[in-house]
Amino acid sequence: xxxxxxxxxxxxxxxxxxxxxxxxxxxxxxxxxxxxxxxxxxxxxxxxxxxxxxxxxxxxxxxxxxxxxxxxxxxxxxxxxxxxxxxxxxxxxxxxxxxxxxxxxxxxxxxxxxxxxxxxxxxxxxxxxxxxxxxxxxxxxxxxxxxxxxxxxxxxxxxxxxxxxxxxxxxxxxxxxxxxxxxxxxxxxxxxxxxxxxxxxxxxxxxxxxxxxxxxxxxxxxxxxxxxxxxxxxxxxxxxxxxxxxxxxx
Amino acid sequence: xxxxxxxxxxxxxxxxxxxxxxxxxxxxxxxxxxxxxxxxxxxxxxxxxxxxxxxxxxxxxxxxxxxxxxxxxxxxxxxxxxxxxxxxxxxxxxxxxxxxxxxxxxxxxxxxxxxxxxxxxxxxxxxxxxxxxxxxxxxxxxxxxxxxxxxxxxxxxxxxxxxxxxxxxxxxxxxxxxxxxxxxxxxxxxxxxxxxxxxxxxxxxxxxxxxxxxxxxxxxxxxxxxxxxxxxxxxxxxxxxxxxxxxxxxxxxxxxxxxxxxxxxxxxxxxxxxxxxxxxxxxxxxxxxxxxxxxxxxxxxxxxxxxxxxxxx
Ligand SMILES: Nc1ncnc2c1ncn2[C@@H]1O[C@H](COP(=O)(O)OP(=O)(O)O)[C@@H](O)[C@H]1O
Ligand SMILES: [Mg+2]
Numbered sequence: 216x217x218x219x220x221x222x223x224x225x226x227x228x229x230x231x232x233x234x235x236x237x238x239x240x241x242x243x244x245x246x247x248x249x250x251x252x253x254x255x256x257x258x259x260x261x262x263x264x265x266x267x268x269x270x271x272x273x274x275x276x277x278x279x280x281x282x283x284x285x286x287x288x289x290x291x292x293x294x295x296x297x298x299x300x301x302x303x304x305x306x307x308x309x310x311x312x313x314x315x316x317x318x319x320x321x322x323x324x325x326x327x328x329x330x331x332x333x334x335x336x337x338x339x340x341x342x343x344x345x346x347x348x349x350x351x352x353x354x355x356x357x358x359x360x361x362x363x364x365x366x367x368x369x370x371x372x373x374x375x376x377x378x379x380x381x382x383x384x385x386x387x388x389x390x391x392x393x394x395x396x397x398x399x400x401x402x403x404x405x406x407x408x409x410x411x412x413x414x415x416x417x418x419x420x421x422x423x424x425x426x427x428x429x430x431x432x433x434x435x436x437x438x439x440x441x442x443x444x445x446x447x448x449x450x451x452x453x454x455x456x457x458x459x460x461x462x463x464x465x
Numbered sequence: 466x467x468x469x470x471x472x473x474x475x476x477x478x479x480x481x482x483x484x485x486x487x488x489x490x491x492x493x494x495x496x497x498x499x500x501x502x503x504x505x506x507x508x509x510x511x512x513x514x515x516x517x518x519x520x521x522x523x524x525x526x527x528x529x530x531x532x533x534x535x536x537x538x539x540x541x542x543x544x545x546x547x548x549x550x551x552x553x554x555x556x557x558x559x560x561x562x563x564x565x566x567x568x569x570x571x572x573x574x575x576x577x578x579x580x581x582x583x584x585x586x587x588x589x590x591x592x593x594x595x596x597x598x599x600x601x602x603x604x605x606x607x608x609x610x611x612x613x614x615x616x617x618x619x620x621x622x623x624x625x626x627x628x629x630x631x632x633x634x635x636x637x638x639x640x641x642x643x644x645x646x647x648x649x650x651x652x653x654x655x656x657x658x659x660x661x662x663x664x665x666x667x668x669x670x671x672x673x674x675x676x677x678x679x680x681x682x683x684x685x686x687x688x689x690x691x692x693x694x695x696x697x698x699x700x701x702x703x704x705x706x707x708x709x710x711x712x713x714x715x716x717x718x719x720x721x722x723x724x725x726x727x728x729x730x731x732x733x734x735x736x737x738x739x740x741x742x743x744x745x746x747x748x749x750x751x752x753x754x755x756x757x758x759x760x761x762x763x764x765x766x767x768x769x770x771x772x773x774x775x776x777x778x
Contacts, residue, residue: 217572217575217576217577218572218573218574218575220572221569221572221573222573224569224572225561225569225573228560228561229558229560229561296558299556299557299558299559300554300556301556301557301558303522303552303556304558306520306521306522307520307521307522307545307548307550308545308573309541309542309543309545309546309573309574309575310542310573311542461524
């Protein structure tokens with residue numbers, strides 16, 4: 216227990232070792248998105264919800280940042296350890312491999328959460344109707360963040376360099392996020408994207424987290440939980456499997 | 466009580482592009498609680514590979530390792546807990562200052578915080594004044610001491626050090642030796658690797674000589690020193706010694722071109738005054754002209770090359 220806890224605290228503190236960068240980059244990029252897309256496109260869209268497009272988009276950006284930062288935080292932490300060669304420490308901790316993987320997953324999640332909450336607070340300050348049900352937002356973004364962070368753990372244990380991680384990030388993470396209704400409701404996607412998005416579990420996580428922020432109706436919450444929990448178990452298992460097989464070094 | 470460390474028939478074969486490297490070809494070793502055991506061997510002998518197999522960083526191709534009775538693969542949590550170690554190539558996390566790194570390390574091995582002990586350790590290793598620095602801000606020697614502190618901070622029962630004194634100055638070496646002796650007096654078992662005979666002699670109560678992935682000898686230090694007390698005599702001559710004269714000598718002899726012209730002969734002499742005398746008599750009897758004679762302790766490499774028990778495997 217103490218071992219797990221120490222590892223977790225260490226991982227969380229690692230991800231905050233460069234706090235300015237951690238926090239400022241997402242805030243600036245969100246601001247840019249808002250200016251470019253929200254303000255420019257917002258007026259021309261007819262929108263099926265009772266909220267305006269800008270509100271919708273900002274809520275999506277907050278959620279996207281939680282997930283992206285969770286993924287990115289843990290992958291860079293692990294890849295840096297690989298470059299410095301102290302990654303072998305992971306193979307010597309007196310802690311079961313699945314707990315080592317989970318500690319990393321939770322560590323990354325906390326970082327994503329922290330970034331998301333900071334963005335959220337900024338949004339609350341500037342906009343109305345951004346905190347309909349905070350508990351739902353906090354919980355669902357934590358669970359979704361854990362999923363992305365465990366995915367990141369697995370990917371980083373497998374990859375040898377930042378380039379390989381970037382490949383995964385650009386060709387898997389980003390498309391999945393963009394196709395999960397972050398900028399635009401998935402139900403309004405043109406075919407075939409609409410049907411495709413029905414099979415993207417992230418769509419539901421985004422929906423439910425967004426419900427917590429701006430109160431727009433989510434899909435079936437039970438389905439969401441099932442999809443996300445199985446995702447978490449899948450990547451937790453894959454990460455543990457990768458540790459058992461041996462971490463790929465440079 | 467189970468042995469501190471038990472290694473049974475461990476083999477390790479690396480696959481490389483050119484084929485296979487048999488780094489360990491079946492080694493067995495038992496270290497009892499309270500020993501300081503020295504793994505002595507030239508570069509490439511397989512010392513680091515063995516250490517890494519024990520730590521579980523490298524998976525042995527076959528064989529088993531038990532630490533205080535716990536298998537290091539099937540029961541790795543229990544096997545890792547009592548171990549502290551320093552790698553040959555030190556790799557330190559640079560995210561935290563020195564003191565925090567050590568506090569974490571205790572927690573990572575399940576020990577409750579103990580600032581007083583951390584302070585004592587840092588002072589002893591002359592790192593106390595540098596405790597708020599990041600590892601990258603430290604000099605090479607300080608990083609080595611930090612790695613040692615990291616290995617000891619959770620008060621392990623078995624400490625494994627891979628070449629703890631390679632390439633460091635005498636002062637730090639002596640300090641490292643002192644610390645190793647001190648923790649051993651408190652009951653800590655130590656396994657270290659070295660390619661310095663002197664280090665093994667000074668520190669270890671038992672020595673295992675490893676060469677080309679096999680133990681050539683495992684014996685108490687005193688016994689080994691006796692067997693290894695060979696010397697090298699070097700002769701510088703203006704003229705070559707004829708082959709039939711060379712073959713009269715029963716010791717191994719090698720001919721090299723001399724640095725300032727002429728020839729150099731290296732003769733490996735078994736220990737004892739008698740045998741040096743035999744050699745001198747031989748030189749006199751040949752009547753060859755000699756510029757210079759040197760007598761030195763043999764280097765470890767020579768000892769290995771000529772060890773009676775080193776051949777034929
Ligand atoms: N990762 C590796 N891949 C291939 N060969 C290796 C690897 N590590 C070590 N070796 C080889 O195994 C042998 C033993 O090396 P090592 O254990 O480092 O020796 P020592 O520590 O005694 O100097 C050497 O021939 C070395 O080249
Ligand atoms: Mg070595």
